[in-house]
Amino acid sequence: xxxxVLIVDDSEFMRNLLRxxxxxxxxxxxxxxxxxxxxxxxxxxxxDLVMMDIVMPIRxxxxxxxxxxxxxxxxxxxxxxxxxxxxxxxxxxKAGADGYITKPFQKPSVMDAIEDVVSA
Amino acid sequence: xxxxVESLGAVSRTAREGGERAARNLTGMTGIxxxxxxxxxxxxxxxxxASDARRVGVATDFEGGMDGASLLTVSPEGVETLSxxxxxxxxxxxxxxxxxxNVVTSGFIDEWADHLGTTIDHSPPRYVEGTGEQLLDAAGxxxxxxxxxxxxxxxxxxxxxxxxxxxxxxxxxxxxxxxGEIPVEKLTTLKQMARTGAETTSESVSAMTGIDTRVDISDxxxxxxxxxxxxxxxxxxxGVVLEFDGLPGGYIVILFDEAxxxxxxxxxxxxxxxxxxxxxxxxxxxxxLGNVMTSSFVDGWANVLDxxxxxxxxxxxxxxxxxxxxxxxxxxxxxxxxxxxFDATLRADDREFDCEIYALPDETELRAMLDELEPGETAxxxxxSGSL
Numbered sequence: 001x002x003x004x005v006l007i008v009d010d011s012e013f014m015r016n017l018l019r020x021x022x023x024x025x026x027x028x029x030x031x032x033x034x035x036x037x038x039x040x041x042x043x044x045x046x047x048d049l050v051m052m053d054i055v056m057p058i059r060x061x062x063x064x065x066x067x068x069x070x071x072x073x074x075x076x077x078x079x080x081x082x083x084x085x086x087x088x089x090x091x092x093x094k095a096g097a098d099g100y101i102t103k104p105f106q107k108p109s110v111m112d113a114i115e116d117v118v119s120a
Numbered sequence: 121x122x123x124x125v126e127s128l129g130a131v132s133r134t135a136r137e138g139g140e141r142a143a144r145n146l147t148g149m150t151g152i153x154x155x156x157x158x159x160x161x162x163x164x165x166x167x168x169x170a171s172d173a174r175r176v177g178v179a180t181d182f183e184g185g186m187d188g189a190s191l192l193t194v195s196p197e198g199v200e201t202l203s204x205x206x207x208x209x210x211x212x213x214x215x216x217x218x219x220x221x222n223v224v225t226s227g228f229i230d231e232w233a234d235h236l237g238t239t240i241d242h243s244p245p246r247y248v249e250g251t252g253e254q255l256l257d258a259a260g261x262x263x264x265x266x267x268x269x270x271x272x273x274x275x276x277x278x279x280x281x282x283x284x285x286x287x288x289x290x291x292x293x294x295x296x297x298x299x300g301e302i303p304v305e306k307l308t309t310l311k312q313m314a315r316t317g318a319e320t321t322s323e324s325v326s327a328m329t330g331i332d333t334r335v336d337i338s339d340x341x342x343x344x345x346x347x348x349x350x351x352x353x354x355x356x357x358x359g360v361v362l363e364f365d366g367l368p369g370g371y372i373v374i375l376f377d378e379a380x381x382x383x384x385x386x387x388x389x390x391x392x393x394x395x396x397x398x399x400x401x402x403x404x405x406x407x408x409l410g411n412v413m414t415s416s417f418v419d420g421w422a423n424v425l426d427x428x429x430x431x432x433x434x435x436x437x438x439x440x441x442x443x444x445x446x447x448x449x450x451x452x453x454x455x456x457x458x459x460x461x462f463d464a465t466l467r468a469d470d471r472e473f474d475c476e477i478y479a480l481p482d483e484t485e486l487r488a489m490l491d492e493l494e495p496g497e498t499a500x501x502x503x504x505s506g507s508l
Contacts, residue, residue, distance in 0.1 A: 011404055011408040013389070013401065013404035013405040016390075057433055082411050082412040082415035082416070083415050083431070085419045087422060087423075087426060087427060088422075091428070102415075103328075103412045104327040104328040
C-alpha cells in the first residue's frame with residue numbers, strides 16, 4: 001500500500017479536503033498548486049502516489065503526469081478532477097495516468113480508487 | 121422549421137420594446153412605476169411554462185399580421201394591488217384584471233403590429249385563473265408552438281408582477297423568422313442536453329454540500345447581447361465566472377444569493393460555523409464548487425460530440441448580477457450581436473436556496489456544434505472512479 005502521497009490541485013479548498021481524507025492513512029509528502037510545482041515536488045520527495053488535478057494554471061495535470069511518467073514509469077498517479085469528459089480521460093490515459101476519480105467525491109470512493117491503482 | 125440566431129435576436133428586441141410599451145400602459149393606468157424585468161424569446165416547452173403556482177389573468181386570440189394567442193397573468197397579491205388602485209371595493213378583482221389585461225396586452229400587440237408594418241386584431245380578453253397548465257390550456261397553447269415570447273413587468277415599491285406570454289403559431293413564426301440554418305429540432309435537443317447538464321450540476325451541489333437541490337427552472341432563450349445583463353437580477357450575488365473552450369466555447373456564470381453562498385461555504389469548509397466575510401478560504405470553496413458545477417454542466421456535451429471542452433480556472437465574483445454579466449457581455453459582444461442564453465435555477469425544498477446558472481456559448485461555435493449534433497441525442501457525464 002502507498003505510504004506517501006503528493007496532492008496536486010490549484011484549489012486550496014480541494015487540497016485541504018484531500019488532506020483531511022488522506023492524512024489518517026497516509027503521510028502527505030507535499031502539496032502543489034500547478035503542474036510545474038507538482039513535477040518539482042515529485043522529484044524532491046518521490047511519493048508513492050500522486051493525486052493530480054487536471055485543470056490548473058501554468059501547467060495542467062495531464063502535462064505534469066506525462067512529465068512524471070517519463071521520469072518514472074512506475075509512479076502511481078490518480079487523476080482527481082471535476083472533468084468527466086471521455087476524451088479527456090483518453091488524454092489522461094495517454095499521458096500515463098493509472099486511475100481517476102471525478103469530483104465531487106467522498107472518502108470511500110477516494111480510498112477505492114487508490115486501492116484499485118495500488119493493487120493493479 | 122429552420123431558424124437563425126440573428127432573426128431570433130431581432131424579434132427578441134421587438135418583444136422587449138413591446139414589453140416597454142405595455143409597461144408604460146400599465147403605469148398610465150395605475151400610476152405605479154413599472155419596469156420590464158425579463159424579456160426573452162424562449163424555446164417553447166409546456167413543462168417549463170406550466171408552474172404549479174396559481175395566477176389569474178386574461179387570454180387573448182389574435183390574427184392578422186401575426187396569428188396566435190397571448191396570456192397575461194398576475195399573482196394573487198398583484199390582483200389585490202390592482203383592485204385597490206383601480207376599483208376599490210369587494211368582488212371587483214375580475215373586472216380589475218380584465219381591464220389591465222386588455223390595456224397591457226394591447227401594448228404588446230400594437231408594438232408587434234408596428235414592427236411588422238401591418239395590423240393585428242385581437243379578441244376581447246377572456247378572464248382565466250388556475251395553475252400554469254390550466255392557464256396555458258385556456259390560452260389555447262397547443263404544445264406544438266416552437267417559440268414563446270415571455271416578458272415580465274414588475275412594479276417599483278408595490279406588490280405587482282405581470283407575466284406576458286405571446287404564443288405565435290408556427291406559420292406566423294416562419295414568416296417572422298425566415299428560413300435559417302438551424303432546425304428547431306436541434307435546438308430542442310440542445311435544450312434537453314442543457315437541462316440534463318443542469319440536473320447533473322444539481323446532483324454535484326447536493327453531493328458536495330449536503331443541501332438537497334433540484335432544477336426549478338431551465339430556459340433556452342435568444343436575446344440581443346446588450347440585453348443579457350438585464351436578464352440577471354440586480355441583487356447582490358456571490359459566485360464564479362468561467363470560460364470554456366472547445367466546441368462550443370463560451371462563458372458560464374454561477375451565482376448564489378448571499379445567504380445561499382454563506383450556507384454552501386459553511387457546508388464545504390470543515391469547522392466553519394458561520395461566514396462573516398468571504399475570505400480566501402471561503403472564496404476557494406466557492407471557486408471549487410463552481411469548478412465542479414461547470415464540469416458537470418458541460419462534460420455531457422463533450423461526450424456527445426466525442427470532443428473535449430476545456431474549462432478555465434474559476435474567477436470569484438461578489439457583485440450585482442447585472443454587473444457580473446456586463447463583464448462577460450463586454451467580451452462576448454466583440455464578436456456577436458445576439459446571444460443564445462441557457463439559464464437554470466437550482467432551489468432546495470427544505471430551505472431558502474437560490475443558485476442561478478447562466479451559460480453563454482459563442483454563437484459561431486454553437487452553430488458548428490449544432491451541425492455535429494443529431495436530434496434526440498442525450499448528454500451523459502462520466503462520473504465514477506477506478507483504474508485506467
